[in-house]
Amino acid sequence: MSFSACIVAAGQGLRAGGGLPKQFRQLAGKTVLAWSLEAFDRHPECSEIIIAHHCDFTDQVRQITGNLSRPVRLVAGGQSRTDSVRACLDAVTSDHVLIHDAARPALTADLLDRLLEALRTSKAAVPSLPICDALAKEASEMLDPVDRSGLFALQTPQAFHSPVIQTAFQSVGGQDFPDEVSLARAAGIEVVKVAGDPDNFKLTWSDDFKRMERVLGNDQGVTVCATGFDVHRLESGDGVHLCGVFIDEPLHLVGHSDADAGLHALTDAILGTIGAGDIGQHFPPTDPKWKGARSDRFVTHALELLKQAGGEIVHADITLICERPKIGPHRAAMTTRVADLLSLPLRRVNIKATTTEKLGFTGRKEGLAAQAIVTARVP
Ligand code: MG
Numbered sequence: 001m002s003f004s005a006c007i008v009a010a011g012q013g014l015r016a017g018g019g020l021p022k023q024f025r026q027l028a029g030k031t032v033l034a035w036s037l038e039a040f041d042r043h044p045e046c047s048e049i050i051i052a053h054h055c056d057f058t059d060q061v062r063q064i065t066g067n068l069s070r071p072v073r074l075v076a077g078g079q080s081r082t083d084s085v086r087a088c089l090d091a092v093t094s095d096h097v098l099i100h101d102a103a104r105p106a107l108t109a110d111l112l113d114r115l116l117e118a119l120r121t122s123k124a125a126v127p128s129l130p131i132c133d134a135l136a137k138e139a140s141e142m143l144d145p146v147d148r149s150g151l152f153a154l155q156t157p158q159a160f161h162s163p164v165i166q167t168a169f170q171s172v173g174g175q176d177f178p179d180e181v182s183l184a185r186a187a188g189i190e191v192v193k194v195a196g197d198p199d200n201f202k203l204t205w206s207d208d209f210k211r212m213e214r215v216l217g218n219d220q221g222v223t224v225c226a227t228g229f230d231v232h233r234l235e236s237g238d239g240v241h242l243c244g245v246f247i248d249e250p251l252h253l254v255g256h257s258d259a260d261a262g263l264h265a266l267t268d269a270i271l272g273t274i275g276a277g278d279i280g281q282h283f284p285p286t287d288p289k290w291k292g293a294r295s296d297r298f299v300t301h302a303l304e305l306l307k308q309a310g311g312e313i314v315h316a317d318i319t320l321i322c323e324r325p326k327i328g329p330h331r332a333a334m335t336t337r338v339a340d341l342l343s344l345p346l347r348r349v350n351i352k353a354t355t356t357e358k359l360g361f362t363g364r365k366e367g368l369a370a371q372a373i374v375t376a377r378v379p
Contacts, residue, residue, distance in 0.1 A: 001096060001116055002047040004162070005040040005070075006088035009033050009061065009102035010052045010077020022203050023102035024060050028216035032203060034064050035105030035216065040098075041068045042310045042379075043112050050091045051102075052077040052084035069308070080176045082169075082183065089166050097165060098157035099180050106199040106215050107157070109379075114194040115159040124189050125159045126181045127196035128152040154181055155196045164189060221311070221379045226272025228265035228279075228372040234365060240325060242368075243318060243334035243351055244296050244341060249325045253368060256285040261370040262318050262351075263295035266338065269316070269374035270302035274309040299341050311378035313342050317350045322368040327353035 009023045023033040030038075033051075040046045048071045053061045055076055065072045073091050077084040085099055096119050100107065111127055118125035131151045136143040158180045165180060168187035177183040181191050199215045201208070234240075237252020243262035253259035267279045276282075283290045283298055306313060316338060320327050327334075331351050339349040361367045 001119065002045050002094050003096040003098050003116065003119075003159075004092040004094040005046050005049045005157075006085065006092065006097055006099045007033070007036060007040075007049065007051045007102050008077070008081060008084050008088070008099070010054050010084045011081075011103075012054070021054075021057065024057065025209070027105060027203075027209060028213050031060075031064055032105050033061070033102045036100055036102060036107045037065060037068060038310075039107040039109065039112070040100075041070050042308075043109055045112075045116060046070055047094045048073065048092075050075060050088045052088050081178070082176045085180060086169050089162070089169055092162050092166070095162055096159065097162045098159045099165075100157040101202060103203045104156055104200050105203070105212060106197070106201070108197060108200070111194075111197050111200060112157070115157060118192055118194050119159055119161065122190065122192040123161045123164045124181070124184050124191040125194050126191055127155040127157070127200065128193040129155070129196040129198060152193065153196070154179065155200050155202075160184065160189075221377045223314070223375060224273050224378055225373055225375050226269045228268030228270075228272065228374070229369070230261040230264040230268065230279075230371075231361075231367050231369045232259040232261045232264075233367050234322070234324070240368075241295065242320065242325070242327075242330070244299075244337035245330050245333045247325045247330055251325055257283070257290050257293040257298075258295050260295035261368055262320055262334070262338075262372070263299050263341075265370040265372035266316060266318055266374065267295070267298040267302045269372040270299065270306055270313065270376070273313075273374055273376040273378060274306050274311060276302070276305050276309075296341055303342065306376060306378075309378060311376050313344060313374060313376050315348045315375040316342055316344065316372060317374075318352070318370060318372045320351070320353045320368065320370050321356060321362050322353070323355055323358070323363060323365045327351070 012021050024031055040049055050073045052075050075087040075091050115125050131148045135146040135148045137146050168184050171187050184191055233254040235252045239248045240251050240253045241258040241260040334351045335349050339346050356363045362369055
C-alpha cells in the first residue's frame with residue numbers, strides 16, 4: 001500500500017518562542033520539520049512528500065528536503081489549516097494519504113504502520129489517546145467538572161483513502177475545520193481510531209521543546225558494531241588495490257573484482273550493521289558484471305543501504321594482515337580514501353597493519369587478509 005505524506009508547515013507558530021516559526025527551529029540536532037520528513041522518507045510505503053509552506057520560507061524548506069530520497073513537492077499554504085491541507089490534497093497522486101502536523105516531530109514507523117493497517121479495512125483512521133487527567137470547564141469564576149469517559153485526544157498523522165477525503169473537502173466548501181477528522185465527520189465519513197503515541201505530542205509552548213528534546217534524544221537509535229573479514233591470494237603481478245589505493249609493487253591480488261580485501265572487509269562490516277548479509281549476496285562473484293570491478297562501488301552500495309535503513313556510519317577501523325606490500329608508506333592515503341568514501345572525518349577512520357610473524361598463509365606471503373569493524377547508529 002503506497003501513500004502520499006502531506007505535511008502542514010505553513011503556520012507562523014511564534015507562540016513557542018525562538019523567533020522563527022516552530023517548524024524551522026532546531027531540535028535535538030535538526031529542524032523540527034526535518035524530523036517528521038525523515039520519518040516519512042524512511043517508510044518503505046511512502047511514495048511522495050507534499051509540504052504546504054509559507055512562500056517566505058521556500059529556501060529553508062528546500063534546504064531541509066535536499067537530502068530526502070522520496071519525490072518532494074512544495075505547495076503554497078493557505079490562510080487556514082484547512083486551506084493548506086486542501087492545497088496538499090490537490091497534489092496527491094497515491095490512493096492513500098497521511099496528513100501530518102510539522103509540529104509533531106516524534107513520528108515513528110510503528111505509528112505509520114498502525115494507520116496503514118487500519119486503512120486496509122477503513123476509509124479513515126486517526127491516532128488517539130485516552131484522556132487520563134481530570135477535565136473541567138471554566139464557568140464564570142468556577143470550574144465545572146467534565147466527564148472524561150469516552151473522550152479521546154486526537155493526533156496526526158490522520159490517514160485517509162485519498163478520493164474519500166478529496167471528495168469530503170469539496171463537499172464542505174470553504175468552511176474551516178480544526179483538523180481533517182472534524183472535516184471528515186462533517187462530510188459523514190466514518191473514522192476509526194488507532195493507538196496514538198504519547199511522545200507524538202504537538203510542540204506548542206516553549207517548554208514543549210525541552211520535553212521533546214528528551215524524547216528525541218532518547219530515541220536516536222542504538223549504536224551497533226559489526227565486523228568483516230576477507231582474504232585474497234597474493235601472486236606476482238603489476239600492482240594491487242588496497243583500501244582504495246593503488247600500490248605499484250610487483251604483486252597481484254587474485255579475485256573476481258579488483259580483490260581489494262580491505263574494502264571487501266569494510267563492505268561486509270557495513271552490511272553487518274543493518275543485518276544485510278554479506279558482500280557475496282549483493283555482488284555475486286559468479287556475475288560477470290563485477291569482473292574487475294573497483295571495490296569502492298561495493299562500499300558505496302553498502303553505505304546506501306545503511307542510509308536507507310535510517311542509519312549512519314560513525315567509525316571504521318581496518319586491519320591489514322600481510323608481509324607484503326608494506327602498508328606504512330600508504331597508510332595516510334588509505335585513511336584519506338576510506339574517510340572520503342564513508343564521508344567521515346579522518347579521525348573516525350583508522351587503518352592499521354600487522355603480520356603473523358611469518359606464520360601461516362600471510363606469513364608465507366601466499367595471501368593477504370583484512371578485517372574491519374564498523375560502528376554505526378541505527379534506528
Ligand atoms: Mg574479497
